[in-house]
Amino acid sequence: MHLQVKQNASLKEKIFHAALKGGPDLYILPRQGYNKKYAIFSTRFGSIDNAFRFVDNEQEEEVVLPDGVAHFLEHKLFDEEDGNVFDRFAYYGASPNAFTSFTHTTYLFSCTDFFPENFKLLLDFVQAPYFTEESVAKEQGIIQQEIRMYQDNPNWRVFFGILEALYTRHPVRNDIAGTAESISKITKELLYKCYYTFYHPRNMAIFVTGDLEPEAVCGLVEENIAGRSFPPFHATQRLYPREGAAVHQKKVTRELSVSQPLLNLGFKDTYADLQGRELFVRELTTELLLEMIFGKGGPFFTSLYEEGLIDEHFDFGFTGECSYGYTLLGGRTKHPEKLHARLLAAIKKIKKEGLGTDSFARYKRKMRGQLLRSFNSLEFIANNYLAYRFRQIDFFEILDLLEEIKIEDLEKRLYEHLREDLHAVSIVYPVRQD
Amino acid sequence: MISLESKTLPVNVNIHLLPTSKFKTTLVSVFLQQALAKELAAKTALLPAVLKRGTRQYPTFRDLKVRLEELYGAALSADVVKKGERQLVSFSLEIINDKFTPGEKLLQQGLSILKDVITDPLLENGGFRQDYVQQEKEQLTKEIRGLVNDKVSYALERCIQEMCSQERFGVYKYGSVEELQPVSTGELYTYYQNILQENPLDVFVVGEIDPENTFALIQDTFSFSRAGNLVELPPVEVENIPAEVSYQEEKLPINQGKLTLGYRTNISYQDEAYPALLFYNAVLGGFPHSKLFQNVREKASLAYYVFSRLEKHKGIQLIGSGIEVSDYEQALEIILQQVEEIKKGQISKEEMKNTKRALLNGLKIVGDSPYSLVGFYMDGLIGKRTEETEHLMQRIAEVKEEDIVAVAHRVYLDTIYFLRSTNGDERKQE
Incomplete structure (x- = not known):
């Protein structure tokens, strides 16, 4: 033993x-x-x-x-x-x-x-x-x-x-x-x-x-x-088929029995075959970046909410696997087209004005606290531990890696990943009543 | 199990402490009780929505969120919960334990935000802010209409609405759009002040806490004036023997049919037969080894999901399943057959033993989550049967086969609700 x-x-x-x-x-x-x-x-x-x-x-x-x-x-x-x-x-x-x-x-x-x-x-x-x-x-x-x-x-x-x-x-x-x-x-x-x-x-x-x-x-x-x-x-x-960098389709729509439309906006990541620490850092950097732009304490959430374009369930996140990766954001909305435009405009604005440094430490604290909260759940720990392990990542390094991430890493990620030419949208509309 | 230490403050607030060192966080949950009623539900539901928009000190949603982020992303939530014929305005704060951040006094700081949200809202002209109320009315309207989006819960909720259309329990937890529209800003604040002073208020704290300090801290948080005599909320109506089974059908453009059956068990949470009812429900459809799953899914391959569940305060049992519309007759027959089997005492020793173990397992893990602990004790308060899980486990362990059969004879089918596709029986493949 x-x-x-x-x-x-x-x-x-x-x-x-x-x-x-x-x-x-x-x-x-x-x-x-x-x-x-x-x-x-x-x-x-x-x-x-x-x-x-x-x-x-x-x-x-x-x-x-x-x-x-x-x-x-x-x-x-x-x-x-x-x-x-x-x-x-x-x-x-x-x-x-x-x-x-x-x-x-x-x-x-x-x-x-x-x-x-x-x-x-x-x-x-x-x-x-x-x-x-x-x-x-x-x-x-x-x-x-x-x-x-x-x-x-x-x-x-x-x-x-x-x-x-x-x-x-x-x-x-x-x-x-x-x-x-x-x-x-x-x-x-x-x-x-x-x-x-x-x-x-x-x-x-x-x-x-x-x-x-x-x-x-x-x-x-x-x-x-x-x-x-x-x-x-x-x-x-x-054998994963060769997947180009470009998105397949700009827009996919469906109709379903729903009370209001749903929008998902996605950015396709541009790498392949990443694993281990490098992949984990990329994930944490992207999550922090998204939190700084679209989080509830960020510069855009409150106004989008007050205009009724999003609700409290508005969500975002990054998925990074060895052979694919993407950022998704969205939720239920009364105007998917308008929300789509506003989300892109938000990214453009941040690119122009910079991320600022004031809130960076705060977002790290937030991520830290959220993670510790999740650690009350045995299922959360076990399921995540192995899912990361399969990507050659030690999940328990998360808090220590988080501390190493610098605002410059986020700036870099902002330009390389949140690119308008690498994005697409998916919309579910309510079924038209004929 | 973690034991409850309770105390009533001079201002008529009940405090319940659950000290334990097993969690990484401290949870504070506050419940303000109101009767569930058609004319009140939407108004009551609007309260937590407006309150969490801003306080005098943190006037915007963003100010409030930024403050919570500074406190390591403390989770502050405000919502309504339906328990029997009560509607509870619930506030909760979950914050990481001070041991992770020595010297920061996180709980104290977090409590002060929770206190502000409950007692020091942002006001203008003696009422809530007009625009916040307006915006939240819109959001709540979307929430109420959005019930239809999740077909699994929609079917269950619609069954309850049809079944209890003449009872208070038939009211949706967020109320209705019709009742929400006319609510005015001025009226809403007066209403809040009234219930905050006169309605039962319970506070739970779970985590690594020192009881004495925490009592003092909570006492300081809830220091506003409250009525000496609280309003008496009406008890839940449980007894009901339907004259006949009602059949309700609804059509929507969907793929899968949802067959839902609503039963009256005539057994409340206080009833001595409640443990036997829990057992009955579990034998029928509480677990993968239960009759419904084994027969509808495993033997007949008709469904991916099929279960039965209880609303413990109202004594209603719902059976839910997702089936092919054309399999309706067959699925219904198998479901009804399972109910009959129990009535006839067709329960094997193995079913008894397995079900007992599964139920005890479920109760033993209540103490492994701060939220389920609070939920369990709050159910006890609402149902006027505060007991520890060990006691309920003891009662379950004593249930015999004949007790279950006796329960089965008290249960009546009230409503069959079938949600089906608009396209009739044809299969729509994509």
Whole structure:
């Protein structure tokens, strides 16, 4: 057992890490006084990984998947030969779940009692696929209803509208669950193929938090993997189509049953293949920049609000993954065209007048406080830790990195990223009443 | 669990402290209670919206936000909450614990802002600022109309509105646009002064606090004058046995149909049978192992989501699901079948055991979030049953199968509400 411990003074947290021989990376964050225990088991396989090739076998043809396979697999991994692992978690009073993002799939449970039993269930079911033709067929109906539920969700639709506008080929523009048509092509064989490609311990990581002894948790994982033999790991090269710097479409619009329009404005980032600290700094710099321009204490929010162009739910943020990145801002509005123009004008004005330095320290304080607040949530910590870990980022460095960022970094980012020629909009209008 | 230390101030404000060192923040929540009523709801909902726009010291939204940002992005919120037939004006401040910023006295500074928002609003001509009220009326109108945007919650809310159209519970938490429009600026401030003086006011503080200091700090914050005798708010009406099931249908241009069933349980939060009701609801549709999920989703593949939930104060149970419009008959039949099964006592030992563990699990984690702690105790105050989670857990542990069956026989289907697409049964694919 080789548990390494890292203290973080800014967060007042202590995290344990074990690199288990042949097993997944394991992270444990003890939290005294919490009744809840929360564990996640994640793999670097998300909706965008829909074309790949094995690195050590160049002869083999590249594999191209129908959209929605990672998500479909997530649903089906809960199946067991004699039923569904949900029932066994229920026996121990746990609440299991899973989610699929663009870049990874995560299985999880939370419980208060029977932690060792529940944890073992999690480790076991994620490492034991059982797919049949019947069960694959049965899941089609359920996932179709999931897709249709999202089709009626205006926030989801305006979000995918902007991704479709920004990207020409990158699979981030496709719905995570796929379409009714694409999922009809999913077979049991395809699921097994993806499972054995991406669910290798070398491609996975575990995060556990709660009032727990790190050694004991580590012991449970060691015991669990001791009896398993893993095939050699075949690294995959994920094949993302070449995506140009330019946006695909200036504007994407849809009509939905909504009370007022929704606007998303997006800026496409101009790099690729960034990871680690560099990517993290870029993210934090961009978040600070956006906060300084569009935050509630910033120069524009109050007037846009008073004019009724935005409401309190107006939101903004930056997403930076290894193969894509974008800034999004927007929300519900009575005049999407007007708001679009005003947001661009705000950026222009800031470029002309400069960011100013007065408020910079204040925004850093704000980000610091917000982060500490989020650290009350075990789910927040665990989910973020692994999501960043998969980008070679140590999430716990966040407060220390934040201090290193200078106003000049923001100025630079303002000019290189918030460029009018690299922006697009997505609008959802109310359905016209004929 | 973290125990409540309560005290009533001379000015008739109840203070409840929940000292714990497990969180990184301190949460202060303030609830001003009002009766939920058609003619009051929109006016009451407008109050927190206007109050958070500015104070005498921080007159603009931006001034206020800048001040909060200086305090490490303290989260200040003001909104209304509906609990049974009460509408609560709620204010809350969540601020990071002083241990992260030695010497700054953050809680004290934060409380002074919260105090200003509640008791020292920006006034002109003896009332709220005209333009703020006007703007917030517009925003609230959008909020009320915006209910339709989220179809999952829209369907549940519409079912309640249809089912309780003759009761106070049928009023939406933000009221209606019709009642909001005529509210005048002058009237709004007088109304606020009245309820701030006469209506029940509770304050919760959760975090790493010293009880004695905190009592003093809160006492100092709520030092304004209050009436000696508070208004008595009417109790919630629970008993109701519908003569027949009402069927309501609504059409919107959507993809997925939403089938919602509203039941009267005739059991309130105070009722001795409440733990059995919790159990009944959980066996039916509270968890993935429950009957609804297992049969509607896992066996018949008709839905992605299907659940049942309780409004504990009013004693209403709602079943919600998203289905293909053409599957309506089949889905309804399976749902009704599950309810019948429980009535007939078709509950396995495994279902009993699993459900009990899941319910206890849910109660044990109440203390892991400052917001859920406050919510739990506030429910106790509203429902006049303040007990610790351990006590409720004890009562749940004692529930037997026959108690659940007995509850099932007290539950009546009142309304079936079906939200469907305008295009009839045809599938619209994009």
